[in-house]
Amino acid sequence: MEDLVLVQEQLEKGMREYGVHRYLKAIERRKQHGEEADTSYGKTLIKRSLLICEEALKEEMERDSSAVGRHNKALKYLRQGELRPLIFIAMRFLFNGISAGRQLQTLCRQIGQAIMDEVNGQAYREQFKETGKKLQAQAAKRVGYTYRRELFRTFQNNTEDFKTDRWDTDSQVVVGAKMISIIIEKTGLFYIQNTRERHKSCKYLLPTKSCLDAIENHVEMMSEICVSYQPMVVPPNKWEEGSAKGGGYISPWIKPLHMVKTRNEAYLSDLAHMELKEIRAALNAAQETPWKINLGVLEIMEKAYELNNGMAELPLRIDEDPIPRPSETATEEEVDEYRQDRRNQFQRIRANKGRRIQFVGTLTCAQRYREFENIYFPYQLDFRGRLYSVTNGSLSPQGADFSKGLLHFAEAKPLGERGLYWLKVHMANLMGVDKVSFDERVAYVDENWGEFIRCGQDPLANLLWTEADKPWQALAVCFELVGVDREGVNFASRIPVALDGSCSGLQNLGACLRCEDTGREVNLLPADKPADIYQKVADRVIASIASVSPTKCDKKAAIEAAKELMKLIGADHGITTPKRMTNAIERAISDCPRDKLSEASKEMRSIYHRVVEGWAWLKFGITRKTTKRAVMTFPYGSKKFGFKEQLMEDILIPTYRELSTKLQQGEITQQEYEEQWPFTGRGHLAANVLADEIYSAVTATVVKAAEAMDWMQQTARLVTKSGRTISWTTPLGFPVQQRYFEMKERRIRTTLCGETYWPRLAEATDKPDTRASANAISPNVVHSLDASHLMMVVGLSAQEGINSFALIHDSFGTHAADTDKLFGVIRRAFVELYRENYLVRLKEQLTAQVAPKYREDVPELPEEGCLDLEAIHKSAYAFA
Known part of the structure; x- marks a missing residue:
């Protein structure tokens, strides 16, 4: 152990020196340019x-x-x-x-x-x-x-x-x-x-x-804090009672970590004197879990990266060649097309470069630690009490798929019959077969057993694993299945089997208010197979769009259908003559700024876009993946604008770029392009239309959760109106401080030097920011609740003899052999957490922060439903 301590001290010295070198190198690069x-x-x-x-x-x-x-x-x-x-x-x-x-x-x-x-x-x-x-x-x-x-x-x-x-x-x-x-x-x-x-x-x-x-x-000063945090080869310093600093790294080369990522010394001093036994125990359990580099995955990842073909979602090692410039005789249209293609290529290269930097950093870290039998990851909390590995951004159990695939537990445990069952369930989940019963997932793995074995024996020749939702973790399981095929249920497994919450934000809000409808949609109630709230919302959206947009027709027919509805709106506004109606329709669908339109034209424009872009969405296809991110982020405060940005980022921009590239490279014709891209322009109008539809569908599906979010926002506005920032205490006693202040100055816009955004360009005022506080309270409360649940799970698991944890907020992982125990513990902790309506306590705390003259305005809590919490014990798919 002494030798490893010396090694760890040298590693920490290297972390410090590398961080300083990287910072100084960045400065030098700026100087040169x-x-x-x-x-x-x-x-x-x-x-x-x-x-x-x-x-x-x-x-x-x-x-x-x-x-x-x-x-x-x-x-x-x-x-x-x-x-x-x-x-x-x-x-x-x-x-x-x-x-x-x-x-x-x-x-x-x-x-x-x-x-x-x-x-x-x-x-x-x-x-x-x-x-x-x-x-x-x-x-x-x-x-x-x-x-x-x-x-x-x-x-x-x-x-x-x-x-x-x-x-x-x-x-x-x-x-x-x-x-x-x-x-x-x-x-x-x-x-x-x-x-x-x-x-x-x-x-x-x-x-x-x-x-x-x-x-x-x-x-x-920056050199002191520009440390490149890496894993440890000895157990990290414990987070001790009576202190909120000094857990994790062991040498003076690294500035002591704070238990909570904050610069507020007074807050840290208060934490040090609080009895937060469960919280410190969870932190220590997470960081004392011994891990090991998965050498099999590392070898294949190195070879795959060398191939430079983007296998299994890896970034390209060498960027694509520049698009050839047009000839001197090229037409203006060809030159414009080249410029657009070049811009698209530049965006692809830039995105790939960012991914490559992250990947290479992770891969290099894994190569550095490949020889160690045990490695550890120090953990700390954010201001809501969520656990984070301090090595995030490098190798981490909470990182991207390739990062998780490179890690497995250092301790190996024989599977047994039940462990093998859970390992198969885990494999099916990784392959995207997760909307069926557990038995059907196991059957899927059994049916494809031979193919998975071949993947484990020769991954570069058998590529089924690359089709997984999480390919590198799937490859890690393939390697273990080869061992199972050879040794049977006595095979000693190291894979963390994860049990994930089913849209945990809605689970927490639904449980708070005993909402049976929300509970049913997010699997808090027993069922033969998992409910799929993402598909439920997608079905609502499709039905709503189909009620106004024609299907099985071309775009011209959709436009004509939209114009017929526009005529009805015009008639309601007193437009009776054909000429006036034609002019109103043309103005509504023109580029005329919205603030220059009459009320009639505004309504006509809205229905036009809803019908035409709705038709385009029906033609393009709306699936559970279309609505998934929006539904997931809804309980964390995301609304129509957020939904629009998500649709652009996840679906429309990537699709537009992909099809534009194929058209430019001659892989598809213009007709095929228009067939596959039915939207107007680059999709902004389509994103607006679908964001509205998704928001309406979500709020109609989880009514009580929406009411709870609205209640929190109204109450938060009263607190900030009283001149105070918002704070509350989690069920485990962790103090959350939500500190958002108005700024005197936020932006400087210049024509030629671009737009610079510095949140601290001017000092923050002492006036709480009402808008930011109201927008943030729902996600922050929900995050503080799922953090409490995680800590309770860790505490109860320790009583069951579980000592290895892979924890990511609403995802709980341990050895396959221990998954049966963890399965029950997660539900037990969740029921215990919500045995009393936490919102009642939250209301008392927030009301106390409201000035007396506004307290009568504090809204009543939404009415509780009739969800039977005890039924969660019997729900197989609440965390699956």
Whole structure:
């Protein structure tokens, strides 16, 4: 053990050194590209300086400006634009070369020219609001200041009604010089040095000693926290009673971890003195579980990555070749098509690069720890009490499928008959066969036994495992099935068999309110096979769309059907003549801004999109996968806008890009493309329509859960209206503090430097943010409840002799041999958690935080249903 302790100390030293190296390398890369404004110290220094310089410039502008001279000439130009973005642009130019001296004359002109472009851009956006928004969106997609500037100048020059104000070179230099002088005077971060070069006098802008000291101190501070957390080879330090720091890593090379990820020292001090026995026990049980690298999976993963074919959802090792440029004789249409294809390719490459960075980091970590018999993962809590491995982002039992596939328990336990049964259930779940009974899942594995054995014996030649929902975990099971085939039920298994909650957010809310309808849909009640709330919602959506949209016809017929409904709406609004009706319909389906439409035209437009995009969805296909993410995130506060973003991200954007690529590469014809992509444009309208339909279907399916969420939001608004932030205590006594404050400043929008978002650009006020607090309370309460359930499960499992855990919020895993015990423990803990309606206690706590004058406005809790909690003990599929 002593040798391993020394090894662990050296590993922790390496974690620290690697983190510092990575941070310094990122800074160096920014320096080389002239982007120091985007380093952490650049952002910090700009943040400190921006408001000071803005106030100073405002004061000068408010003085008597009747005097002549270069000074007032600069102020005249600066008055033409919104001041803060102009100062921000000047600062970015200065800070982008803060480590290297630059000639003052050149810098003045660069800043003046950029401010001129920004002033013109602001004027253009003000005069042409809709076009300006679209232009801003296009500019944001372009990489580099020069490309964005050319885009804006082209639009401005080609707009007849807009006159671009071009400043002469002298004016640009004067404006730039004024900005630099303000920044020098008010920040003390720069100074001007006179030098002689080739018998000429030159002026350079250089950072002051205080500026360099600030950078050095910042880098030193960041180096303390830029640790690359990795697994451990000895059991982590326990989380002890009387302390909220120091669990996990063992050496002074790493700053002590906090039990809860927070910087609030007062909160941590309070935690240290609280009796949180169950919570600390759960943390310790999770991090004391010994793991081991699955060498079989690691070997195949290395080979598959080398093949560079995206096998089993791995990222590409080498990016695809650039699309060939069109010939000089290409038509304008062909050039536009090339540009669109190139943009699509760039997005694919960028997405693949992000995935590759994560994957390579995980793979490298697994290779580093492959020789150790036992490895461990330190855990800590978030502010809601959820358990997280601190190595998330690298190798972790809570990571992506490939990360989980690389790990199995260090201890091996003989399966036995029941263990083999659960291992087969687990395999079926991984393969996506999880909406049938347990016996049918086992039968599926038995039917495909030979194929799974062949996968385990030669994975690169037998690829059924790659078709799994979670292929790398499925491969790990295939390897074990080979052992079972050889040794029978005496085979010693290391695979964590997971039992997952059935839409746990709704399970928690349904149990709170004893809602029988919600309980039935999320498997809290016994049934012969699992209920599928995602399919239930999908069926409701299909029925709703089919009630207004025609099926089994082409798009023209759908448009005509929409126009017939538009005529009915027009008639209701008193539009009677054919000419007026035609004009109203044409206006409704035109690009006319919504705020310019009459109420009749707005209603007509809505029904048009609902019918036409609804027809497109019916043609495209609506399945349980279409609605799954929306239903899952609903109890965590996601609503129509969130649903729309999810549909775009999960379905529409990937499909559009895939089909566009196939069309460009000649794999499909234009007719086939239109057949497979029936939506308008890139799918935004379709996403809006389906988001509305899904929201209506979800709220109609889980009425009580929706009522509970609404109650929490109303009450949260009263707390923040009382000037207080929101806090509550979980059933296990963990104190949750939901601290969202209004900010004085959140965004700086510039035409050419893009949009910068810094939540801490200005200091937070002491006024609670009502909107953020109301939106967050439902997901945060639900998360704090599923965290309590997990901790109770761990505590009860320990009493049953279970000592290995794979825990991910609403997913509970242990050895297959112990899964029968865990199966019962999960349900026992859930029933115990909700034996009393937790919302009653929550109401008492929240009401106490509401000012007395508002307490009469606290709404009553939704009425409880008649769900029999004891029935959960008999529900096979509540956690399956």
